[in-house]
Amino acid sequence: MKFRPFFIAFLATITLFAQEHIHKSSRALEFPNVPGYITLKTDLHQHTVFSDGNVWPTIRVGEALRDNLDVISLTEHLEYQPHKADIPHPDRNRSYEIALKEAKDHDLMIIHGSEITRQAPMGHSNAIFIEDANKILHNEAKDAFGEAKKQGAFVFWNHPAWYAQSPTGNPILSEFQKERIKNGELHGIEVINVGDYAEESLALALENNLTIMGTSDIHGLIDWDYVGKGIDRPVTLVFAKERTPESLQEALFAGRTVAVFNSLFVGKKEHLVPLLQASLVIEKANYIDKTSILEVTLTNVTSSDLLLENQMEYTFYSSSPVFTIPAGETKTLNIKTLEKKDSVTLTLKALSAYVAPKEQAVIDWEIKVE
Amino acid sequence: MKFRPFFIAFLATITLFAQEHIHKSSRALEFPNVPGYITLKTDLHQHTVFSDGNVWPTIRVGEALRDNLDVISLTEHLEYQPHKADIPHPDRNRSYEIALKEAKDHDLMIIHGSEITRQAPMGHSNAIFIEDANKILHNEAKDAFGEAKKQGAFVFWNHPAWYAQSPTGNPILSEFQKERIKNGELHGIEVINVGDYAEESLALALENNLTIMGTSDIHGLIDWDYVGKGIDRPVTLVFAKERTPESLQEALFAGRTVAVFNSLFVGKKEHLVPLLQASLVIEKANYIDKTSILEVTLTNVTSSDLLLENQMEYTFYSSSPVFTIPAGETKTLNIKTLEKKDSVTLTLKALSAYVAPKEQAVIDWEIKVE
Amino acid sequence: MKFRPFFIAFLATITLFAQEHIHKSSRALEFPNVPGYITLKTDLHQHTVFSDGNVWPTIRVGEALRDNLDVISLTEHLEYQPHKADIPHPDRNRSYEIALKEAKDHDLMIIHGSEITRQAPMGHSNAIFIEDANKILHNEAKDAFGEAKKQGAFVFWNHPAWYAQSPTGNPILSEFQKERIKNGELHGIEVINVGDYAEESLALALENNLTIMGTSDIHGLIDWDYVGKGIDRPVTLVFAKERTPESLQEALFAGRTVAVFNSLFVGKKEHLVPLLQASLVIEKANYIDKTSILEVTLTNVTSSDLLLENQMEYTFYSSSPVFTIPAGETKTLNIKTLEKKDSVTLTLKALSAYVAPKEQAVIDWEIKVE
Amino acid sequence: MKFRPFFIAFLATITLFAQEHIHKSSRALEFPNVPGYITLKTDLHQHTVFSDGNVWPTIRVGEALRDNLDVISLTEHLEYQPHKADIPHPDRNRSYEIALKEAKDHDLMIIHGSEITRQAPMGHSNAIFIEDANKILHNEAKDAFGEAKKQGAFVFWNHPAWYAQSPTGNPILSEFQKERIKNGELHGIEVINVGDYAEESLALALENNLTIMGTSDIHGLIDWDYVGKGIDRPVTLVFAKERTPESLQEALFAGRTVAVFNSLFVGKKEHLVPLLQASLVIEKANYIDKTSILEVTLTNVTSSDLLLENQMEYTFYSSSPVFTIPAGETKTLNIKTLEKKDSVTLTLKALSAYVAPKEQAVIDWEIKVE
Structure with missing residues (x-):
């Protein structure tokens, strides 16, 4: 009992000097x-x-x-x-x-x-x-x-x-x-x-x-x-x-x-697909001047690397069809749409996201061209 | 002309102090x-x-x-x-x-x-x-x-x-x-x-x-x-x-x-498959005691990360079916063979290795159990 | 009691998969x-x-x-x-x-x-x-x-x-x-x-x-x-x-x-000086060709960065008089001895090593020129 | 000449894709x-x-x-x-x-x-x-x-x-x-x-x-x-x-x-001292509650690590008398002023800053306690 006042000081001090700033790391x-x-x-x-x-x-x-x-x-x-x-x-x-x-x-x-x-x-x-x-x-x-x-x-x-x-x-x-x-x-x-x-x-x-x-x-x-x-x-x-x-x-x-x-996600399709859709945010989409190449910028807003594969009929300029967007990072895809379009459906398979054994999630994003 | 002896010294000195050790980095x-x-x-x-x-x-x-x-x-x-x-x-x-x-x-x-x-x-x-x-x-x-x-x-x-x-x-x-x-x-x-x-x-x-x-x-x-x-x-x-x-x-x-x-490889099948086979070296393979789980250790001897997907009928213990072995690193796969075997064919698809548009290389390794 | 055999297996397994390789890190x-x-x-x-x-x-x-x-x-x-x-x-x-x-x-x-x-x-x-x-x-x-x-x-x-x-x-x-x-x-x-x-x-x-x-x-x-x-x-x-x-x-x-x-060391002089002497190992010492500049290579064999200051009458070529040799690393000092010598006493103050309040350790190394 | 229009496109394109964002790195x-x-x-x-x-x-x-x-x-x-x-x-x-x-x-x-x-x-x-x-x-x-x-x-x-x-x-x-x-x-x-x-x-x-x-x-x-x-x-x-x-x-x-x-600075005293004074910015200064320990927060606003040594009569709590504030970082000094004061002169020697051979810069900062 007699230690009480002392140990309150003790603990307060430790807290003061430990400077344990718990923040988002x-x-x-x-x-x-x-x-x-x-x-x-x-x-x-x-x-x-x-x-x-x-x-x-x-x-x-x-x-x-x-x-x-x-x-x-x-x-x-x-x-x-x-x-x-x-x-x-x-x-x-x-x-x-x-x-x-x-x-x-x-x-x-x-x-x-x-x-x-x-x-x-x-x-x-x-x-x-x-x-x-x-x-x-x-x-x-x-x-x-x-x-x-x-x-x-x-x-x-x-x-x-x-x-x-x-x-x-x-x-x-x-x-x-x-x-x-x-x-x-x-x-x-x-x-x-x-x-x-x-x-x-x-x-x-x-x-x-x-x-x-x-x-x-x-x-x-x-x-x-x-x-x-x-x-x-x-x-x-x-x-x-x-x-x-x-x-x-x-x-x-x-x-x-x-x-x-x-980077592994496992869930029922009805929950995993919306999660991945929300995980990859389209920042902007526009055609490169004088070309039919659509530049789409995506940000992975999760703390997991996302491993993706192109599932569109269109191919990419300057990106492999299989690519990773690391946690928190932004990537630009250049899609060769062959002619200019007002909107495009971006379709990617999430290679490390399973909705059933050996079945990976496929996600669509509707892209409005600016 | 009169600069010659001087500039030889000049260049020698620069080399001496630049200490430009070109080594494998x-x-x-x-x-x-x-x-x-x-x-x-x-x-x-x-x-x-x-x-x-x-x-x-x-x-x-x-x-x-x-x-x-x-x-x-x-x-x-x-x-x-x-x-x-x-x-x-x-x-x-x-x-x-x-x-x-x-x-x-x-x-x-x-x-x-x-x-x-x-x-x-x-x-x-x-x-x-x-x-x-x-x-x-x-x-x-x-x-x-x-x-x-x-x-x-x-x-x-x-x-x-x-x-x-x-x-x-x-x-x-x-x-x-x-x-x-x-x-x-x-x-x-x-x-x-x-x-x-x-x-x-x-x-x-x-x-x-x-x-x-x-x-x-x-x-x-x-x-x-x-x-x-x-x-x-x-x-x-x-x-x-x-x-x-x-x-x-x-x-x-x-x-x-x-x-x-x-991590992207592109080549004709007859050249890409042997390259990938040589790129992933089996270090050892043995059953975990009292189980039918085969522990196989592989080393990626290249400077490229290798992105792989299980193509066997057997599943893994403690590894996603899609996995990366980073450049120069070693990974252990635990294969659930359901019963003990003397040899197993490990089959993996190299997800970022193309032998034709949209067609990825599939590689077999014959594994002798120790 | 009936849990015994089970829990032995339990613990063994955890150890097996935790793969907690405790090594020198x-x-x-x-x-x-x-x-x-x-x-x-x-x-x-x-x-x-x-x-x-x-x-x-x-x-x-x-x-x-x-x-x-x-x-x-x-x-x-x-x-x-x-x-x-x-x-x-x-x-x-x-x-x-x-x-x-x-x-x-x-x-x-x-x-x-x-x-x-x-x-x-x-x-x-x-x-x-x-x-x-x-x-x-x-x-x-x-x-x-x-x-x-x-x-x-x-x-x-x-x-x-x-x-x-x-x-x-x-x-x-x-x-x-x-x-x-x-x-x-x-x-x-x-x-x-x-x-x-x-x-x-x-x-x-x-x-x-x-x-x-x-x-x-x-x-x-x-x-x-x-x-x-x-x-x-x-x-x-x-x-x-x-x-x-x-x-x-x-x-x-x-x-x-x-x-x-x-990088802070505190000890009585009789213990701190020998420790620092042993902490910095002379790898080699030779004159740069056609000069009176003695090249001395030192390795810090500790896990602490060593912060040092030249205390000799001679100055350095290509190094500040105050310098750090990071933990485990090697540094070459070029000492301008003005004329070639057979042996030189290297004297450094360890700026972050105290033998008394405000008194830092000074260490000598006897260097035999090769 | 006939290459002109072509090569303008050529260079523009290279610039476009090289994405060489030159920014403060x-x-x-x-x-x-x-x-x-x-x-x-x-x-x-x-x-x-x-x-x-x-x-x-x-x-x-x-x-x-x-x-x-x-x-x-x-x-x-x-x-x-x-x-x-x-x-x-x-x-x-x-x-x-x-x-x-x-x-x-x-x-x-x-x-x-x-x-x-x-x-x-x-x-x-x-x-x-x-x-x-x-x-x-x-x-x-x-x-x-x-x-x-x-x-x-x-x-x-x-x-x-x-x-x-x-x-x-x-x-x-x-x-x-x-x-x-x-x-x-x-x-x-x-x-x-x-x-x-x-x-x-x-x-x-x-x-x-x-x-x-x-x-x-x-x-x-x-x-x-x-x-x-x-x-x-x-x-x-x-x-x-x-x-x-x-x-x-x-x-x-x-x-x-x-x-x-x-981290080496060399200059005449009249230029080096003001530079170092401006290089270390006092963010705040206040006494730790119920003590005579003055907490002073300093930021090194340069891209050079600053190597410093206490030159005051007062000693530090929780910091060595010799310390480094890395480039761009902030450090808190706890100064034991023995009794509470309204203002204190912080005096530090910059160990790697020379105003003459073997003479290092000593800098004062006037600190108003909050």
């Missing part, structure tokens, strides 16, 4: 809104010392702010508690509570979540938008899912292709999971986990109308596993009507997501 | 040999003060050494002499002679060349492996081509899609050029000139069995037009039996080339 | 040995979740390996326990035990330590090389120091100039501390803490013959507070007879240290 | 104006193909624009003409005329100059602000200087310490030069030439009241000799009353210059 993720929706950048699968992670929850908040996320969830394993010797009687809600307090002065939503952890064939699942994690801790997996549903949780299957649980890397739905889906107790599936995009998981998502998810599943530091390797953490972009937890939850149940990992 | 171009042939890196279309360029020929030698080229040709416009006021009576061989002297202590071939410069429909053409540039200067284009042939020259059409000569950017062969081809006076065509890859020029090359060329057409500085913009100069890779001018000439007449501009 | 600290001693790179003031830090002790081990340290100590506040709600009955030795286990397969020494935390005038002090941290927790600071001494601890005063405890930033020794020194219970003093080099602390070290220390005092992440800002963590270089904890302890009691923070 | 030199004067960035010693350089004069204009210079002079050797075989009857004014035409749409002054080239003891000298270079070409050096004076030229001695002319690297004034100074025919001296700062030349400048000059003496490419090595070209900053050739000439005759090469 080169690692900040950026994606545009789409017509009718706000695009929320989320990472809904993370761990701290409250299960098998290696950091206090405050670090997860700091990482999220540096990465410019809108939403995180700390999904501690309910059952797996390797730090039990030091954190002996864990209230499973603590990780959430600490993060919530840390984030209170920032524009970052903390969603209450937990990981229900079982061996195959049940596997690992995250339940988010829960009310009390302690109540979800049950011996029977079935009871855990039942309680999650009771709390109104959105539940998704983690890393289905993980070979410790799926030795060939080719996941199949178990009877247990089929029943959960039927009962409205399982709603999503990770299609990207850590660095792994599993085409088979995408197939399962489409076949069973599950929400497509991408997560970092971070245990150590985002700086070591991602940033320091020159890559971004995987995220789920959620297209919400408003910037609120309720809207986020509605959007997840409605399946309005795209999973993103660096 | 980050801008050095690198491409592997292919079975049966040595891969020569060439830039066979360049200008100096002896026509409309802005540097003395020695600078072109310095640029080539920095770029790790094997061969250059200084192809001055025979007819266009904007520096005539200061260089009044140009011997059209001077550019070649000065470069030859500058290069004599380096492993760089200088090929004697000239540009025959006409308006459309004849256009611009480079004649290389010539003996005397002065004799090629004729009023009639036909006579110029005739003399070039007499000297044994290899002749190629420059920038066919250049819109100053082809207003739509879509070149067609003129009657004059058709006759030159028939007479054995026109042998190649630029498919990449400056930054422009013209699919239409590739079509012409394939239809008329012309040698595929890529050149910088540099007038100013390679450092300003390419290196400083973060890009490489375009080159023609020539697959020669030996590292001699004669072998180079034989290979050009035989059409054994691939044009390269950064 | 650009952030790795490097300093040479000096005649008679091994130079140990240490950071002996750090915190984890076991006091007011934000990471599990394993992260501190990972940071130390990335920074190429030889020794760390996790010095939790014995008295200040803000995580008490979640870690309710902390054994004050746990932080040490966990780090020790994590480091067991690495060449990293973990030294058992604790921070005795009091308000001014007693202040904060680290006791390292302790046996049982719990026994040092006492109401009376005097008793804490007494117990530390009983355990054989090396004790140093933390951040004396910290203005929360020293409002002018100008520290003075309290009566309490003077008594500790007299009793052999206080042996060192931080001259560099976080980013602060306090000249006044150096004066106190020299006046009272205290060991000069530099530490990071890290609470958050080294990646955020240092690496991400383009700076190194402060360290104490300790000159030990052998690479053992016993030798390290002997060296600390003997005061053989230099504190380093980026 | 990372290599752009920046220095502030000083009270009463405009600071002009000049490089008044350069060569092209019109003497022993390797580029057409247009390249020198392009380099100057990229380097953000205000003034250049192309000072061809009148006597040394190694390209005579190809440029047989050189009008010594041509280099100037071509550069003038190239620069006409840019904010770059071209000053007419020539190099009078003799062996030691007369050496090399540049005459600038001349009217007709041809008339300065004389057998007798004395006559050349006489004619230069007649034309109103400002004349400076090039690279006095160059060991090809001064074997010890220690220059002395010849009788010839003393006479030229007496006659008003020699006004300045290069103190920095290429990368060489000669303290002896600075001594000569001060003893004889000669204008201090710094030049690149470029023969090849600025990109290869400077930019590509990570260094800047040497320049002479001239403090002119207006941005006109006449003002520049007046300032040079009046000796108002500072020579700069990267």
Whole structure:
């Protein structure tokens, strides 16, 4: 007690001198809104010392702010508690509570979540938008899912292709999971986990109308596993009507997501195509003097490099038909339209954007010539 | 005369202190040999003060050494002499002679060349492996081509899609050029000139069995037009039996080339596929313990980023089906073969490597599992 | 219990795919040995979740390996326990035990330590090389120091100039501390803490013959507070007879240290001068042909930039009298010796290396001309 | 003639596609104006193909624009003409005329100059602000200087310490030069030439009241000799009353210059001190709450790193007494003033700024506390 005044000074001082200006940095993720929706950048699968992670929850908040996320969830394993010797009687809600307090002065939503952890064939699942994690801790997996549903949780299957649980890397739905889906107790599936995009998981998502998810599943530091390797953490972009937890939850149940990992985008066609359309902004379009060559300037407003291929009948002047527009950069395409036109449809395939296994998104932009 | 001893000291001193260590730098171009042939890196279309360029020929030698080229040709416009006021009576061989002297202590071939410069429909053409540039200067284009042939020259059409000569950017062969081809006076065509890859020029090359060329057409500085913009100069890779001018000439007449501009490769299938096969070296291949996931490590031994797409029935663990292996870097692919195999055929499409308009190269590697 | 086999697989897999190759990176600290001693790179003031830090002790081990340290100590506040709600009955030795286990397969020494935390005038002090941290927790600071001494601890005063405890930033020794020194219970003093080099602390070290220390005092992440800002963590270089904890302890009691923070070095003359002498290696020395200009090539073998000023009667050709040799780089000095000599004494002042307040180290190198 | 319309199109097109946006780049030199004067960035010693350089004069204009210079002079050797075989009857004014035409749409002054080239003891000298270079070409050096004076030229001695002319690297004034100074025919001296700062030349400048000059003496490419090595070209900053050739000439005759090469500044005290004062701008100054620590924020508005050392009686919190403020960056100094003050004189030594051999500039800034 007697330390109180002192330590307030202590902390104030550290803050003063650490000069930790958290601002939008080169690692900040950026994606545009789409017509009718706000695009929320989320990472809904993370761990701290409250299960098998290696950091206090405050670090997860700091990482999220540096990465410019809108939403995180700390999904501690309910059952797996390797730090039990030091954190002996864990209230499973603590990780959430600490993060919530840390984030209170920032524009970052903390969603209450937990990981229900079982061996195959049940596997690992995250339940988010829960009310009390302690109540979800049950011996029977079935009871855990039942309680999650009771709390109104959105539940998704983690890393289905993980070979410790799926030795060939080719996941199949178990009877247990089929029943959960039927009962409205399982709603999503990770299609990207850590660095792994599993085409088979995408197939399962489409076949069973599950929400497509991408997560970092971070245990150590985002700086070591991602940033320091020159890559971004995987995220789920959620297209919400408003910037609120309720809207986020509605959007997840409605399946309005795209999973993103660096330049890789995975989503249902109806969500991925509008996202890419909004991601590439036409700055200007005019004919080069005395030619039938249309000069179109495009800006990639996302933090992901966009890898594109010409799908028009017209060819390009001074650009390969396959080209990259790096994150945040502008490129000029010179389209040989053979004669001058008032408007042209620019059609590009996004080579690293999947709407189904092996099927890439094709996007049109209507260009009015100036 | 009296300055001689002094100026020898002068030049020696400058060399001593300039400390211009020309070594393989980050801008050095690198491409592997292919079975049966040595891969020569060439830039066979360049200008100096002896026509409309802005540097003395020695600078072109310095640029080539920095770029790790094997061969250059200084192809001055025979007819266009904007520096005539200061260089009044140009011997059209001077550019070649000065470069030859500058290069004599380096492993760089200088090929004697000239540009025959006409308006459309004849256009611009480079004649290389010539003996005397002065004799090629004729009023009639036909006579110029005739003399070039007499000297044994290899002749190629420059920038066919250049819109100053082809207003739509879509070149067609003129009657004059058709006759030159028939007479054995026109042998190649630029498919990449400056930054422009013209699919239409590739079509012409394939239809008329012309040698595929890529050149910088540099007038100013390679450092300003390419290196400083973060890009490489375009080159023609020539697959020669030996590292001699004669072998180079034989290979050009035989059409054994691939044009390269950064990550873009353009060539006939029989030359491009072996080049890409040699460009990606399998370092090791083994199954991850207790799984049917084959771990294959590949190194890109070129100075170009390679952009690839999985074409196998098997999917990947921890890698997108579309991926880049940056220049000089190594990547591990984890292939889900579903059961353990002794050998696997890795099949990838090189997304930025064209064997025909809109047709990309597909390459197989036979992998023996360790 | 039933999770055991599963979670072993779980952890093995994470390790497999995280591919966390800890190798000497650009952030790795490097300093040479000096005649008679091994130079140990240490950071002996750090915190984890076991006091007011934000990471599990394993992260501190990972940071130390990335920074190429030889020794760390996790010095939790014995008295200040803000995580008490979640870690309710902390054994004050746990932080040490966990780090020790994590480091067991690495060449990293973990030294058992604790921070005795009091308000001014007693202040904060680290006791390292302790046996049982719990026994040092006492109401009376005097008793804490007494117990530390009983355990054989090396004790140093933390951040004396910290203005929360020293409002002018100008520290003075309290009566309490003077008594500790007299009793052999206080042996060192931080001259560099976080980013602060306090000249006044150096004066106190020299006046009272205290060991000069530099530490990071890290609470958050080294990646955020240092690496991400383009700076190194402060360290104490300790000159030990052998690479053992016993030798390290002997060296600390003997005061053989230099504190380093980026390009700043602070130490007693007898330790700093040999370190700098070893830090700059003469590669070759010869006269430029037909001149009396001696060309001397030097390599900076440390990870710190060295900022130097000519102190000779001779001037330089082609170098400013004040110059930097960046970390790991080589520079050639051209010394105008006016006539040719067989040997020359190169004398440089290290502008950013202090042996006393405002007094910089001057170093001689005897150069034999080849 | 018939090529005219064609080649106009040709050049226009090249310009169009080269997209050579010459803008202020990372290599752009920046220095502030000083009270009463405009600071002009000049490089008044350069060569092209019109003497022993390797580029057409247009390249020198392009380099100057990229380097953000205000003034250049192309000072061809009148006597040394190694390209005579190809440029047989050189009008010594041509280099100037071509550069003038190239620069006409840019904010770059071209000053007419020539190099009078003799062996030691007369050496090399540049005459600038001349009217007709041809008339300065004389057998007798004395006559050349006489004619230069007649034309109103400002004349400076090039690279006095160059060991090809001064074997010890220690220059002395010849009788010839003393006479030229007496006659008003020699006004300045290069103190920095290429990368060489000669303290002896600075001594000569001060003893004889000669204008201090710094030049690149470029023969090849600025990109290869400077930019590509990570260094800047040497320049002479001239403090002119207006941005006109006449003002520049007046300032040079009046000796108002500072020579700069990267972080090295050399000038007379009355010019160097105001330049450095203007180079470091105080952004704000306030006491840290509840302390006597004054927080002062400074911005280095130049393109040179500034290397500084505290010269006050007060010490710093959180900064070494020796520190660098990199080009264009801002740094906060925390000054321990021991008690709160309304104003403080900040005194710093610029460690790499010389007002005399071995004497560095010391600068005061009056700081009003907010």
